[in-house]
Amino acid sequence: MLGALKFSSYCLYGAFVCAVASTILYVIYSVGLFRVRAARMQTTTGDTITTGVTAQYRAGGPTTAGYLATYMQRSALLFMVGALVFRTIVSKRGPYGNMYEFALAFATTICLAYYIMSRIYPVKALGAMAMAAASTIMLYGISRPASEKQVAGLIPALQSKWIAIHVPMAMLAYGFFTIGFAAGAMYLIQERVKTDKLPSLDVLDEVGYRATVVGFPLMFLTLVLGGIWASEAWGGFWTWDPKETSALVTWLIYGFYMHARVVRGMKGRGTAIILIVGFAATIFTYYGNYWFTGLHGFIGPGGLGGD
Amino acid sequence: MSPSPATDTTPKNDRSAVAALLDAVWWFFTSVRVALWLIGATIGWVLVATLAQSTFPAYLGRTIPATRGLMQRWANWAVWESPVFLLTLGLLVVSIILGGMVNRWPGIAQRIWRPGIRTSTGFFSAVKTSTTLDLPTPDAGVTTFMSVLGAHRYRTRSWRDEKSGATHLYGDKNRYSLLATFPFHTGLVLLMFGAMIAATFGWREIGFLVPDGSVRAVGHGTGLSIRNDGFVDAYYDDGRARDYYSDVEILRDGQTVKAGRLRVNSPISYGSVSLHQATYGQAAKFVIADAATGAIRWDDSIPIYVSDDRRFARQFTDALGEFEPTGVQPLEDLGITVRLVASAGSQDEKIGVGQMAIAIFDNRAVKVGSAPIGTGKLDPGGSVTIGGLTFTFQREVRFTGLQITHNPGLPIIIAAAVMIFFSIMVTFYLPHRRVRALVVPHADGAARMHVGAQVKLDIFGAKEFERLVTEIVERITVASRERDDTPPALDHLRSESEEATLVSD
Numbered sequence: 001m002l003g004a005l006k007f008s009s010y011c012l013y014g015a016f017v018c019a020v021a022s023t024i025l026y027v028i029y030s031v032g033l034f035r036v037r038a039a040r041m042q043t044t045t046g047d048t049i050t051t052g053v054t055a056q057y058r059a060g061g062p063t064t065a066g067y068l069a070t071y072m073q074r075s076a077l078l079f080m081v082g083a084l085v086f087r088t089i090v091s092k093r094g095p096y097g098n099m100y101e102f103a104l105a106f107a108t109t110i111c112l113a114y115y116i117m118s119r120i121y122p123v124k125a126l127g128a129m130a131m132a133a134a135s136t137i138m139l140y141g142i143s144r145p146a147s148e149k150q151v152a153g154l155i156p157a158l159q160s161k162w163i164a165i166h167v168p169m170a171m172l173a174y175g176f177f178t179i180g181f182a183a184g185a186m187y188l189i190q191e192r193v194k195t196d197k198l199p200s201l202d203v204l205d206e207v208g209y210r211a212t213v214v215g216f217p218l219m220f221l222t223l224v225l226g227g228i229w230a231s232e233a234w235g236g237f238w239t240w241d242p243k244e245t246s247a248l249v250t251w252l253i254y255g256f257y258m259h260a261r262v263v264r265g266m267k268g269r270g271t272a273i274i275l276i277v278g279f280a281a282t283i284f285t286y287y288g289n290y291w292f293t294g295l296h297g298f299i300g301p302g303g304l305g306g307d
Numbered sequence: 308m309s310p311s312p313a314t315d316t317t318p319k320n321d322r323s324a325v326a327a328l329l330d331a332v333w334w335f336f337t338s339v340r341v342a343l344w345l346i347g348a349t350i351g352w353v354l355v356a357t358l359a360q361s362t363f364p365a366y367l368g369r370t371i372p373a374t375r376g377l378m379q380r381w382a383n384w385a386v387w388e389s390p391v392f393l394l395t396l397g398l399l400v401v402s403i404i405l406g407g408m409v410n411r412w413p414g415i416a417q418r419i420w421r422p423g424i425r426t427s428t429g430f431f432s433a434v435k436t437s438t439t440l441d442l443p444t445p446d447a448g449v450t451t452f453m454s455v456l457g458a459h460r461y462r463t464r465s466w467r468d469e470k471s472g473a474t475h476l477y478g479d480k481n482r483y484s485l486l487a488t489f490p491f492h493t494g495l496v497l498l499m500f501g502a503m504i505a506a507t508f509g510w511r512e513i514g515f516l517v518p519d520g521s522v523r524a525v526g527h528g529t530g531l532s533i534r535n536d537g538f539v540d541a542y543y544d545d546g547r548a549r550d551y552y553s554d555v556e557i558l559r560d561g562q563t564v565k566a567g568r569l570r571v572n573s574p575i576s577y578g579s580v581s582l583h584q585a586t587y588g589q590a591a592k593f594v595i596a597d598a599a600t601g602a603i604r605w606d607d608s609i610p611i612y613v614s615d616d617r618r619f620a621r622q623f624t625d626a627l628g629e630f631e632p633t634g635v636q637p638l639e640d641l642g643i644t645v646r647l648v649a650s651a652g653s654q655d656e657k658i659g660v661g662q663m664a665i666a667i668f669d670n671r672a673v674k675v676g677s678a679p680i681g682t683g684k685l686d687p688g689g690s691v692t693i694g695g696l697t698f699t700f701q702r703e704v705r706f707t708g709l710q711i712t713h714n715p716g717l718p719i720i721i722a723a724a725v726m727i728f729f730s731i732m733v734t735f736y737l738p739h740r741r742v743r744a745l746v747v748p749h750a751d752g753a754a755r756m757h758v759g760a761q762v763k764l765d766i767f768g769a770k771e772f773e774r775l776v777t778e779i780v781e782r783i784t785v786a787s788r789e790r791d792d793t794p795p796a797l798d799h800l801r802s803e804s805e806e807a808t809l810v811s812d
């Protein structure tokens with residue numbers, strides 16, 4: 001069992017190396033030239049259908065950095081999955097016992113969310129920011145004290161079937177919000193720099209929207225499932241616990257974004273800024289245990305605290 | 308029906324002022340911008356309330372001493388009950404109802420049941436997703452469009468402009484998903500309504516402490532009592548709690564109506580009342596007897612915990628400055644209040660391990676800071692006589708701490724949450740898809756067809772549009788080939804389609 005725990009750690013280190021490497025390679029790729037073929041369809045008369053949003057087309061240019069970046073990113077994802085699997089084998093439960101395990105899950109979902117979005121959009125440059133965020137979370141996990149890296153039993157408050165749904169929903173939402181943040185941040189950069197080495201503003205705007213469309217219902221589910229769990233555990237669906245309140249604020253910020261985007265048709269810099277603010281709220285929620293006492297305090301900096 | 312000018316006697320200024328006011332109110336509550344401001348304000352208040360519970364105000368007060376008073380007021384501000392927060396919520400609710408539902412109904416109803424079919428060529432230039440096809444005949448385009456979209460479960464409509472000979476085509480799918488906005492916004496209102504019901508008609512006992520073997524009345528007009536038949540706890544090697552549970556009985560009129568084992572995350576319910584295992588701790592078992600006759604006046608346990616009454620607890624700090632655990636038990640029948648202080652541990656120089664300090668207060672005079680009528684420090688089994696009563700400390704026992712709730716709003720809240728979640732999923736993953744086409748005949752009998760769709764907020768709309776147009780083109784091409792026996796268009800289409808997918812390097 002100790003061997004599996006060691007493997008989990010090794011996988012985390014491996015993922016970190018791959019994530020940092022992919023970040024650097026994505027930056028090199030972005031600074032160089034990149035090629036994306038637009039979706040085209042020719043009709044009988046030779047007219048062109050332009051469907052959805054297309055990345056800019058640029059002929060020629062090296063793609064080695066791009067290939068390697070993709071391999072490193074996929075490798076980071078596989079390593080993170082390995083880290084989770086080995087830890088699950090040892091702990092016989094999912095990764096939701098302390099901040100170290102949360103970091104493993106969060107980094108995995110960032111890698112997963114970027115992988116999914118990169119299959120839909122050819123936005124390698126976005127990988128630089130997404131994998132930088134994943135690297136940071138991995139580094140945070142690596143820096144956690146040894147006591148947290150040991151597998152320990154869950155305290156009674158966490159011994160519930162709801163934890164297996166509530167926490168993964170939250171982590172998935174955070175992962176997609178991270179991609180939204182990356183798109184929003186890159187939008188502001190591109191708006192200023194105006195280079196064809198980065199994805200177009202339209203692409204970035206759409207990636208941010210689509211990432212939020214996935215994360216928004218997941219975040220709502222997190223809130224609802226957390227409330228149902230709280231009503232079962234403590235008799236109150238909503239107790240204005242600081243962490244659950246900050247999660248609500250996060251969801252409201254993305255709700256604000258949805259209204260602005262969908263109902264008002266707002267696009268561009270304003271919505272990009274909202275995505276960045278939303279991500280700040282996400283991080284605030286994630287680390288809230290350090291600043292607030294409350295019902296979530298048992299997952300604070302000391303790891304598995306007592307009741 | 309408005310009155311005719313001949314019979315209308317209402318002064319024009321008054322009517323238009325009222326109408327203007329109503330218009331302004333309607334605009335206010337149906338404006339998306341106002342709704343965004345209200346959402347933003349709600350976020351702001353929630354943030355203010357959350358930070359108030361943190362160490363942030365104290366930190367600011369220490370860093371900027373001039374703000375200390377303001378920070379203290381902030382920390383003590385009950386934001387959730389404040390008029391400004393309730394007003395913001397109230398305005399938001401009205402905005403949700405009027406702006407999110409009432410105002411949107413006519414437009415949504417029209418799109419569902421009376422969609423506009425006519426389109427201008429400007430539409431096809433404006434949308435990002437559009438194409439233009441040359442057709443052998445107008446009918447080829449019309450029938451192909453209708454059949455291809457119909458096969459993909461689109462509702463199709465057509466309208467022919469007799470003047471120009473153009474045919475306007477319309478196809479849509481998932482039109483009823485437009486109605487999802489109503490359960491979503493209704494759910495939001497229901498959430499707040501459920502919370503209001505819970506706050507108004509529900510109640511929650513947070514620190515309901517029941518020592519081993521003791522019975523405590525629930526109160527709140529329930530007629531119920533809880534007996535603790537025993538508390539068990541287990542620990543990991545590192546000292547953290549592994550498991551703890553209480554065997555409890557729910558009593559009504561002294562009779563057991565329900566019994567069970569209570570664990571965190573495994574509540575016990577009786578009727579509308581739920582018991583939840585929350586905490587546990589030590590208690591002191593005392594017997595109080597009449598000093599003269601020896602008749603037992605009270606025989607029960609007093610829970611010991613770190614008091615949140617800081618002014619009281621400040622009196623009981625040990626040599627290390629740690630607060631010693633305290634217990635308070637008012638005894639109305641005896642006219643006294645018993646206050647206990649237990650040892651803070653082996654380092655406590657004032658109260659030894661296992662000892663219990665006792666202070667008795669007269670209820671007629673008890674207030675913060677008032678002196679006790681007698682004190683003592685007892686070992687287990689020890690006694691002290693104060694005010695005609697003998698207090699015997701028998702031993703330490705455990706207590707179980709419960710949360711007892713009655714939440715009539717919970718079913719409403721859960722139903723609202725389900726409505727909101729499914730509405731979100733329907734809105735974003737079963738979006739209303741519309742495809743428009745305009746077939747313009749040429750003088751030579753051929754025609755040109757413009758096809759377009761608005762897909763900017765539709766995740767997979769662009770891909771579906773591609774598939775539909777591909778199918779339309781293929782069918783028209785096949786039909787042309789059958790007539791002319793020349794399939795160049797299809798070969799040309801095939802060679803281009805090899806580059807038709809997005810490729811990552």
